[in-house]
Amino acid sequence: MASPPDTSKSLKLLRYQSYIRRVNSSKFLKASSKILFRSTLIAALILIIFFTIHNPPISSQSPHFHSHTNFLSSALFGRGGAAWEKQVHRSAKPDRPGGMTVLVTGAAGFIGAHCSLALKKRGEGVLGLDNFNDYYDPSLKRARQALLSKHEIFIVEGDLNDKPxxxxxxxxxxxTHVLHLAAQAGVRYAMQNPQSYVASNVAGFVNLLEVCKDVNPQPAIVWASSSSVYGLNTENPFSELHRTDQPASLYAATKKAGEEIAHTYNHIYGLSLTGLRFFTVYGPWGRPDMAYFFFTKDILQGKTIDVYQTQEDKEVARDFTYIDDVVKGCVGALDTAEKSTGSGGKKRGPAQLRVYNLGNTSPVPVGKLVAILEGLLNVKAKKHVIRMPRNGDVPFTHANVSLANRDFGYKPTTDLAAGLRKFVKWYVGYYGVQLGAKKGNN
Structure with missing residues (x-):
């Protein structure tokens, strides 16, 4: 009998082929999974890019452009995309023929917000720039931003030192114009954080001028100096002809540096520059670090307030200037600013260079300021009279505004009592304060 055929080799071959098919199938599935995962990831990134470009964040309608910049957003999505540029164009477009197109730096600040509103209401194109720093409560700046937004003024959130x-x-x-009001403000804070003054008031100003000198056409620039530049000057009232080489604080020194920097860029590059020396500006939407503001807060809360006297036991006095008067001065300076004469960073001819005092011309002792607030708030202040510390504050300011009056009709019309009445009305409304009957606290 013949032996049965040997099938062991065939079975081994079949098992091996089956194994190979399983291995290939597994590899195929893994490869397919990788392809599917990568395709899904790419699709997700495309969707993220699309929605980021066309739906920028509500708070600023663009990525943040200062030290908190989101690297991925900046790298992938540029400076806000088409929707962001549309908002910038809409805000900056004048509503009247031949109107200005003004970049307002520090637009969420006290003076910046008021000036932006005044220019917009007049039909000028206005675009704001602000970094919303926390020198004082940023929520107040956000509230000003919301107010400007209602009037179709867009504020780009960014820093002066962000050149791109x-x-x-x-x-x-x-x-056509730049109204440069962004700055690190406050005399006393300079003793705590001096670098912030150099970064904003010097480096930031230079960075802005560097950009302005290279664009074509160059804008005319009106910018905020300060009455603090008069420093230890004892001549009164303060005139633009008086010496300003004795600053009493770092803040004053940075503002004086700004005036010298302005002269340099005017001389070399033909930039039209107008500096405005503000004298103790106050009013609705004001700065919480100013005496009239925190006096109001502390008096209402029953806290003791420090009322300074000079080292010679004289009353400290300030040329308090109401915000509406300052706004008129800023607008007047813009209206009379001549065009810059440079092009592409090269000067073509002499350019306008000016500096003006914007004050009220009527110094008022701080004690009288407190008395007016007591009457408006129906509360007797708890006063602690002390000598002024040597922190850079000056004992007296008094503005001569004849030059601004001659050149663009600047004439302050609001006295301190009337201005504080408007401020208190805003304050109690904004903070929801109920004024009670007159108290007799000592």
């Missing part, structure tokens, strides 16, 4: 952002703004909008 400034270049981008000038690429998008050919500004």
């Amino acid at each position: 952002l400034l270049i981008k703004l000038f690429d998008v909008v050919p500004f």
Whole structure:
């Protein structure tokens, strides 16, 4: 009998082929999974890019452009995309023929917000820039931002030292004017954080001028100096002809440096520059670090307030200037600013260079300020009279405004009592304060 055929080799071959098929199938599934995962990831990134470009954040309608910049957003999505540029264009477009197109730095600040509103109501194009720092409560700046937004004024959130952002703004909008009000304010805070004054008031100003000198056409620039530049000057009232080389604080020194920097950029590059020396500006939407503001708060809360006297036991006095008067001065300076004469960073001829005092011309002792507030608030203040510390504050300011009156009709019309009445009305409304009957606290 013949032996049965040997099938062991065939079975081994079949098992091996089956194994190979399973291995290949597994590899195929893994490869397919990788392809599917990568395709899904790419699709997700495309969707993120699309929605980020067309739906920018509500708070600023663009990525943040200062030290908190989101690297991924900046790298992938540029400076806000088409929707952001549309908002910038809409805000900066004048509503009247031949109107200005003004970049307002520090637009969420006290003076910046008021000036932006005044210019917009007049039909000028206005675009704001602000970094919303926390020198004082940022919620007040956000509230001003909301107020400006109701009047179709867009504020770009960014820092003066972000040169690419400034270049981008000038690429998008050919500004005719810059109203430069952004600065680190306050005399006493300079003793705590001196670098912030150098970064903002010196480096930030230079960065802005560097961008302005290179654009074509160059804008005319009106910027905020300060009455603090008069420093230890004892001549009164303060005149633009008086010496300003004895600053009493770092803040004053940075503002004086700004005036010298302005002279340099005017001389070399033909930039039209107008400096405005503000004298103790007050009013609704004001700064919480100012005496009239925190006096109001502390008096209402029953806290003791420090009322300073000079080292010679004389009353400290200030030339308090109401915000509406200062706004008229800023607008007047813009209206009379001549065009810059440079092009592409090269001077073509002499350019306008000016500096003006914007004050009230009527110094008022701080004691009288407190007395007016007591009457408006129906509360007797708890006063602690002390000598002024040597922290850079000056004992007396008094503005001579004849030059501003001659050149653009500047004439303050609001006295301290009337201005404080308007401030208190805003304060109690904004903070929801109920004024009670007159108290007799000592």
